Amino acid sequence: MPVTRIDRRFAALRRENRGGLVVFVTAGDPDPRTSAEILRGLPAAGADFIELGMPFSDPMADGPAIQMSSQRALKGGATMKTTLELVADFRQRDGETPIILMGYYNPVYIFGVDAFLNEAKAAGVDGLIIVDLPPEEENEICLPSRMAGINFIYLTAPTTDEIRLPRVVEKASGFVYYVSITGITGTASARIEDVRKAVERLRRHTDLPIAVGFGIKTPEQAAGVVAVADAAVVGSALVGKVTENLDEDGKARPGLTNAVLGFTAELAKGVRDARLKGAA
Amino acid sequence: MEQLSTYRAGPDDSGRFGIYGGRFVAETLMPLILDVERTYKEARNDAAFAAEMDYYLSTYVGRPSPLFFAERLTRHLGGAKIYFKREDLNHTGAHKINNCIGQGLLARRMGKTRIIAETGAGQHGVATATVCALFDIPCVIYMGSKDIDRQAPNVFRMKMLGAEVKPVTAGSGTLKDSLNEALRDWVANVETTYYLIGTSAGPHPYPAMVRDFQCVIGDEVREQITGAEGRLPDTLVACIGGGSNAIGLFHPFLDEKNVRFVAVEAAGKGIETGRHAASLSAGSPGVLHGNRTYLLQDSDGQIEEAHSISAGLDYPGIGPEHSWLHDTGRVEYVSITDAEALEAFHLCTRLEGIIPALESAHAIAQVGKMAGALGAGNLLVMNLSGRGDKDLDTVARVSGVGP
Ligand SMILES: Cc1ncc(COP(=O)(O)O)c(C=O)c1O
Numbered sequence: 001m002p003v004t005r006i007d008r009r010f011a012a013l014r015r016e017n018r019g020g021l022v023v024f025v026t027a028g029d030p031d032p033r034t035s036a037e038i039l040r041g042l043p044a045a046g047a048d049f050i051e052l053g054m055p056f057s058d059p060m061a062d063g064p065a066i067q068m069s070s071q072r073a074l075k076g077g078a079t080m081k082t083t084l085e086l087v088a089d090f091r092q093r094d095g096e097t098p099i100i101l102m103g104y105y106n107p108v109y110i111f112g113v114d115a116f117l118n119e120a121k122a123a124g125v126d127g128l129i130i131v132d133l134p135p136e137e138e139n140e141i142c143l144p145s146r147m148a149g150i151n152f153i154y155l156t157a158p159t160t161d162e163i164r165l166p167r168v169v170e171k172a173s174g175f176v177y178y179v180s181i182t183g184i185t186g187t188a189s190a191r192i193e194d195v196r197k198a199v200e201r202l203r204r205h206t207d208l209p210i211a212v213g214f215g216i217k218t219p220e221q222a223a224g225v226v227a228v229a230d231a232a233v234v235g236s237a238l239v240g241k242v243t244e245n246l247d248e249d250g251k252a253r254p255g256l257t258n259a260v261l262g263f264t265a266e267l268a269k270g271v272r273d274a275r276l277k278g279a280a
Numbered sequence: 281m282e283q284l285s286t287y288r289a290g291p292d293d294s295g296r297f298g299i300y301g302g303r304f305v306a307e308t309l310m311p312l313i314l315d316v317e318r319t320y321k322e323a324r325n326d327a328a329f330a331a332e333m334d335y336y337l338s339t340y341v342g343r344p345s346p347l348f349f350a351e352r353l354t355r356h357l358g359g360a361k362i363y364f365k366r367e368d369l370n371h372t373g374a375h376k377i378n379n380c381i382g383q384g385l386l387a388r389r390m391g392k393t394r395i396i397a398e399t400g401a402g403q404h405g406v407a408t409a410t411v412c413a414l415f416d417i418p419c420v421i422y423m424g425s426k427d428i429d430r431q432a433p434n435v436f437r438m439k440m441l442g443a444e445v446k447p448v449t450a451g452s453g454t455l456k457d458s459l460n461e462a463l464r465d466w467v468a469n470v471e472t473t474y475y476l477i478g479t480s481a482g483p484h485p486y487p488a489m490v491r492d493f494q495c496v497i498g499d500e501v502r503e504q505i506t507g508a509e510g511r512l513p514d515t516l517v518a519c520i521g522g523g524s525n526a527i528g529l530f531h532p533f534l535d536e537k538n539v540r541f542v543a544v545e546a547a548g549k550g551i552e553t554g555r556h557a558a559s560l561s562a563g564s565p566g567v568l569h570g571n572r573t574y575l576l577q578d579s580d581g582q583i584e585e586a587h588s589i590s591a592g593l594d595y596p597g598i599g600p601e602h603s604w605l606h607d608t609g610r611v612e613y614v615s616i617t618d619a620e621a622l623e624a625f626h627l628c629t630r631l632e633g634i635i636p637a638l639e640s641a642h643a644i645a646q647v648g649k650m651a652g653a654l655g656a657g658n659l660l661v662m663n664l665s666g667r668g669d670k671d672l673d674t675v676a677r678v679s680g681v682g683p
Pocket residue numbers: 374375400401402403404478479480519520521522523524525526591592593637639640665666667
């Protein structure tokens with residue numbers, strides 16, 4: 001498949017000899033305007049990749065933080081259409097930072113797979129993570145998305161054994177996402193030693209870059225992860241900054257965007273310093 | 281409608297009934313789901329497993345459950361000859377226990393040391409807690425906070441049986457949300473935990489496995505009705521939440537060309553009000569809880585809240601095999617409102633001395649609607665899926681019956 005912004009960004013990171021920071025925010029959280037503002041600010045704050053959550057009423061693999069963010073977005077009127085518009089708005093200002101849409105299959109299925117891929121491509125989406133589509137369901141959108149030039153990113157987990165792993169990475173492109181804990185988002189954190197071993201195991205099966213997510217909450221943890229993997233994904237902790245900056249009515253307080261971007265900058269610093277320290 | 285040569289062949293290797301079913305789960309769960317499938321396949325071909333099932337079903341559950349000629353109801357309605365399949369007489373009071381014995385044995389075979397389940401009416405929770413007590417396996421039940429309020433006796437029973445009941449406040453606080461929480465628990469505890477799904481829905485192999493464990497209902501009916509009447513029934517009727525009691529009754533008869541199937545969804549306050557749980561009558565295909573099936577959802581693919589007076593039917597989805605049977609036209613899907621179900625609840629109680637579960641009362645109401653037109657020659661078997669003890673508070677409240 002053609003080279004995507006994701007491929008280019010990982011190549012650039014390799015040249016810079018540093019790991020990448022992937023940040024997750026939910027599209028439309030806490031309201032459309034603030035969400036667009038956050039998105040626009042993320043690259044300058046140091047996000048190398050943006051995972052944009054497609055809100056869903058029943059996020060089965062997510063803990064309370066992302067569940068609530070999804071609900072806020074839906075309450076604020078988010079739909080698949082507004083999510084794609086958000087990406088298009090971002091793309092007008094930023095032609096380089098990869099955007100990966102992440103979520104559950106039903107809203108995509110109801111939008112229509114072909115229509116979704118066309119509009120996502122046109123809006124400037126580079127990758128897709130659909131939590132409830134394992135390789136067993138690859139015909140649904142994994143294979144069509146490759147045809148459309150969008151990377152379908154597969155999740156691998158601690159439970160993905162040696163027999164299964166080759167099948168999971170076989171059709172993967174862009175990067176491989178390692179879910180570092182058996183659990184939902186925003187709960188436990190893995191021990192870095194376990195992450196290191198898991199990434200080594202993955203590298204025996206794929207040459208694709210490896211991003212590690214679930215349970216990474218601090219700049220220190222993110223730094224630890226990029227010492228052993230190609231990128232660290234931070235979601236719930238960042239979304240938590242949104243939650244912390246809402247008023248009693250659930251409306252964004254003035255400092256919300258800065259709080260999210262400020263935390264992104266701390267994470268980015270952690271990630272950027274990690275290899276330098278490692279090299280020193 | 282084109283007739284297929286068999287309606288009993290599904291699912292295929294990918295867990296599909298037509299386009300429905302499948303394995304729409306996170307990668308973390310996938311290896312375990314495959315393991316469940318493997319173990320279930322082995323168990324199904326293992327005579328020792330079958331013998332163990334039979335042992336518990338007969339000595340513990342009390343099977344076979346009787347097939348009862350509902351003579352007064354038949355006379356009252358003046359039409360079809362009505363039989364009740366008495367699943368209400370099972371140990372724990374509903375058909376749910378059939379499946380729990382089967383999956384409990386499977387969990388034991390897989391060496392799992394902890395069982396989780398979701399429950400709506402609490403019947404599945406009670407049946408799961410019961411089997412866990414029997415097999416000495418720790419048990420956690422997820423139950424919506426709204427359901428905890430309206431099915432209090434069952435909450436008490438589960439706790440007495442040693443289960444931990446975890447209230448779920450997310451979403452509407454009903455069955456759908458309990459399923460989400462159970463799935464979240466499972467992802468976090470895959471190594472030790474078996475998820476004992478209570479209806480013929482979820483990722484493959486659950487829909488097929490739960491169906492197989494519930495087919496004991498239809499298999500017994502075939503024998504019993506042949507004994508009583510010398511022939512097969514003309515009409516089979518059952519209520520539908522996720523669809524396990526209905527598929528258990530129907531499946532053994534699906535290839536009998538002259539048998540007609542009627543499945544009853546909950547119309548809540550009425551389909552036109554939008555406050556209902558009739559996924560097939562008013563929903564559209566989508567993907568939730570591991571399978572593609574008919575769902576109540578909005579135009580953006582967000583799942584909508586269901587509504588039914590009966591907690592066990594209060595779910596915005598349905599098992600995938602029913603979606604397929606619906607599309608093929610082999611089974612008719614109709615719906616009954618809260619008010620109609622309540623009326624049928626009282627009618628059955630007064631006429632037959634049987635207090636039915638509110639879920640089953642939906643099937644009774646449908647029988648009431650159709651029996652007259654069917655005529656006296658028509659042999660009708662209705663699945664009385666459970667007893668109504670758990671619903672007495674709800675019924676007393678809405679019907680204004682004082683102590
Ligand atoms: C007595 C009874 N009947 C029916 C149902 C609906 O479930 P299903 O459609 O799986 O039979 C329930 C669910 O809780 C129940 O308790």
